[in-house]
Amino acid sequence: WVNKKFSYWTDRGFMQGDRAFPLGSLGGVGTKMIIAEKYDYYYNKFKGKTPAVGLYHFLSPVLLVIDTELMKNILVRDFTSFHGRGLFINKEDNPIGVNTFTLSGQEWRDRRVKLTPIFTSGKMKMMFELLDVLGDKLVRILEDQLQYTHELEMRSWLQRFTIDTIGNVAFGIEPNALEHENSELAFYGKKMSNITFLGIVRFMIGSEWPSLAKKLKIGFTPKDVNDYFLKIFVETLERREKSQIKRNDFVSLLLGLKDDYTNEELAAEAFIIFFGGFETSSSLMTFLLYELALNPDIQDRLREEIMTGIEENDGILTYDILFGFKYLDMIVNEGLRKYPPIPTTMRKTNKEYPIPNTKLVIPEGVIIPVNSFSFQRDPEYFSDPEKFDPERFNEENIKKIKPFTNIPFGEGPRICLGMRFGLMQSKIGITKMIKSFVIQPSEKTQIPIKLNLGNPLLAPEKGMWLKFTKI
Numbered sequence: 105w106v107n108k109k110f111s112y113w114t115d116r117g118f119m120q121g122d123r124a125f126p127l128g129s130l131g132g133v134g135t136k137m138i139i140a141e142k143y144d145y146y147y148n149k150f151k152g153k154t155p156a157v158g159l160y161h162f163l164s165p166v167l168l169v170i171d172t173e174l175m176k177n178i179l180v181r182d183f184t185s186f187h188g189r190g191l192f193i194n195k196e197d198n199p200i201g202v203n204t205f206t207l208s209g210q211e212w213r214d215r216r217v218k219l220t221p222i223f224t225s226g227k228m229k230m231m232f233e234l235l236d237v238l239g240d241k242l243v244r245i246l247e248d249q250l251q252y253t254h255e256l257e258m259r260s261w262l263q264r265f266t267i268d269t270i271g272n273v274a275f276g277i278e279p280n281a282l283e284h285e286n287s288e289l290a291f292y293g294k295k296m297s298n299i300t301f302l303g304i305v306r307f308m309i310g311s312e313w314p315s316l317a318k319k320l321k322i323g324f325t326p327k328d329v330n331d332y333f334l335k336i337f338v339e340t341l342e343r344r345e346k347s348q349i350k351r352n353d354f355v356s357l358l359l360g361l362k363d364d365y366t367n368e369e370l371a372a373e374a375f376i377i378f379f380g381g382f383e384t385s386s387s388l389m390t391f392l393l394y395e396l397a398l399n400p401d402i403q404d405r406l407r408e409e410i411m412t413g414i415e416e417n418d419g420i421l422t423y424d425i426l427f428g429f430k431y432l433d434m435i436v437n438e439g440l441r442k443y444p445p446i447p448t449t450m451r452k453t454n455k456e457y458p459i460p461n462t463k464l465v466i467p468e469g470v471i472i473p474v475n476s477f478s479f480q481r482d483p484e485y486f487s488d489p490e491k492f493d494p495e496r497f498n499e500e501n502i503k504k505i506k507p508f509t510n511i512p513f514g515e516g517p518r519i520c521l522g523m524r525f526g527l528m529q530s531k532i533g534i535t536k537m538i539k540s541f542v543i544q545p546s547e548k549t550q551i552p553i554k555l556n557l558g559n560p561l562l563a564p565e566k567g568m569w570l571k572f573t574k575i
């Protein structure tokens with residue numbers, strides 16, 4: 105029976121990767137490497153031999169994309185055959201898990217169309233002030249820390265910063281995570297990004313046996329995460345409606361969709377804004393600080409740009425000034441290339457798809473991992489890929505980047521909805537810190553950095569210890 109399962113791809117004429125019961129092609133994931141590194145192993149092994157290689161997530165067939173032309177077809181040109189996300193959802197028992205990120209088909213399209221207007225640059229500008237204030241608070245709190253020590257574990261500080269920003273704008277609450285290490289929001293937020301044995305079992309049941317998963321009331325999130333986020337969002341909605349408070353945040357914008365969606369559906373969107381926004385941006389800032397500490401020339405040039413830009417604007421940082429920092433933009437782009445916070449995105453075929461110019465046909469219902477991590481670290485597309493080199497993204501070089509090889513926010517109709525917000529909060533965080541501190545490696549800095557095997561997003565293994573000195 106297992107052998108039959110493992111011949112799914114060869115029966116259809118595809119090349120396939122290693123397979124063994126029970127993990128399928130995922131041997132070593134979580135113990136020796138993260139899943140993106142395992143995909144990368146297959147990407148390098150099969151590159152040039154086939155446009156896509158068949159793998160197995162446990163016993164389920166998945167197809168890893170290798171060829172950039174095929175990737176373009178999947179993400180953009182022939183998107184109508186690939187609009188699914190391929191995640192298990194359970195509307196009855198886990199309403200929080202049913203949102204723009206996880207939905208497929210018409211339901212996804214309808215949500216996406218309704219939500220897109222709440223992410224425009226005009227709406228982001230409205231939220232800038234709130235983030236600016238929290239950025240200053242981050243600096244104040246780090247300054248306080250320097251009375252006791254100059255070595256700071258920045259991953260957790262940056263998580264605390266993004267919990268405060270997103271808790272504020274998506275749930276209308278003051279998590280005060282920067283003041284209190286163990287805020288409730290942080291507890292439930294982190295629960296989603298720590299892979300546990302139980303989480304793997306739940307994921308496996310959800311993808312292999314959806315009807316059993318429904319009977320077991322399994323969904324995209326654990327039950328307590330569902331209940332917590334539902335509760336805090338509904339409480340905020342009620343408070344807002346009663347008091348008629350108007351604030352420039354996602355809660356107010358979501359409230360504007362009240363005629364179209366139930367409270368549960370709106371809470372699910374607030375949840376994905378929180379989940380999409382807290383770990384990704386803190387991961388990006390963490391790796392950026394690491395590279396800035398290791399590359400003092402780059403750090404100095406960035407500080408010069410920031411200081412001059414703010415000084416010329418009477419000491420005030422605005423949205424337009426922030427997004428006008430060209431070198432900061434190059435640095436952020438290079439950070440996203442080398443350390444994509446979500447290193448793999450997924451699609452699912454909703455109908456059979458013949459791969460152009462081959463005899464291969466991708467069957468319906470197959471999950472397609474697109475591993476941006478591989479393309480963005482492929483020396484064919486980015487020479488000396490381990491080197492942190494913002495010049496890859498200067499005005500001239502950026503034009504030479506091969507399309508679809510740098511996709512940290514995904515691509516096509518399902519591209520990240522919160523890209524502008526993610527960039528805004530990461531750029532604010534970096535700008536405020538670089539303006540106030542010189543950042544250097546410390547004795548505790550892990551060089552070269554290793555990845556945390558228990559996190560589906562890109563995270564450092566042992567946190568990010570860095571030396572901070574007040575300017």
Ligand code: HEM
Pocket residue numbers: 204205206216376377378380381382384385388444445446448449450511512513514515516517518519520521522523525526527530
């Ligand atoms: C540096 C920060 C971020 C990175 C690197 C990132 C990356 C991604 C990636 C790779 C995807 C999948 C795209 C695809 O499948 O083509 C995605 C989807 C998504 N992201 Fe982000 N993200 C970030 C920040 C945010 C923020 C701040 C929010 C919310 C405010 C957000 C909300 C979403 C949503 C709703 C989707 C689902 C889009 C859909 O399926 O239609 N993201 N993001």
